[in-house]
Amino acid sequence: MNVASLTGGSTTPYPMANLSETQGDVSAYAQMIAQLYPAQEYRSRDEINAQDAALAKFKEDLKIKGAALFLQELNEEKIEALVEEYRQKLMKLKEENPEQPIDVNQMVSDFRKQLLKELTEAQKAEQSQKSSAAADPMMSADLLENIKTTKAKEKTALQGEEGFLEKMLSPHSREKEKQAVI
Known part of the structure; x- marks a missing residue:
């Protein structure tokens, strides 16, 4: 039921x-x-990137100018933005303190030179790191060879020595112990 x-x-x-x-x-x-x-309709990352105008412009600029020129122009844009910000700060300071003499153009020029100097120093440091990184594989290979040699020497040195367990189990060591006791 x-x-x-x-x-x-x-x-x-x-x-x-x-x-x-x-x-x-x-x-x-x-x-x-x-x-x-x-x-929302699912779209792959490639489809999304294909419709992104800023990304397309970036890719096109990179293809046309090349990486070095593109990076140089990007750094120049950053420096110009920092210089303009510094100029605005100085103009505001000059307006707040009219009795204090400030040569805005000279200070901006000095600031720009300082930024360019820092940029060139950073580029030189990067270049030296790249050159030392290129030398590192040689040094790594030498270190690896030294490690292999050292391990091989240790292995051959240990082959002549018997370990504690090997001594205890070998019949020759028992005889030596008996002779030492007598």
């Missing part, structure tokens, strides 16, 4: 009329969710 035979109904938990109402409720609920939380 099953539950349907006892209640006189069908085996479905809901009558058929209610099932269509439930489906309608579910679809209404799904529509409400879609309105509240609109889903």
Whole structure:
């Protein structure tokens, strides 16, 4: 005997009329969710990047100018922005203290020279790091060879020596111990 035979109904938990109402409720609920939380169409990173105008301009500039020229122009833009910010700060300071003589153009020129000097020093340091990095593989190979040689020497030196466990188990060492005791 099953539950349907006892209640006189069908085996479905809901009558058929209610099932269509439930489906309608579910679809209404799904529509409400879609309105509240609109889903965006999935796009791969390549598709997103293809539509990014700034990224496309960056890639084009990099192709046309080359990495070195592009980096140089980028650094110049950064320096110009810093210089302009410094100029604005000096002009504001000059307006606040009119009795204090400030040569804005000379100070801006000195600041620009200082930034260019720092840039060239950073580039020289980077160049020296690159040249030392190129020499490092040779040094690494030498170090690796020295380590291999040292391990080989240790291995040959240890082959002549018996370990504690080997001494205990070898019959020759037992005889030597007996002779030493007698």
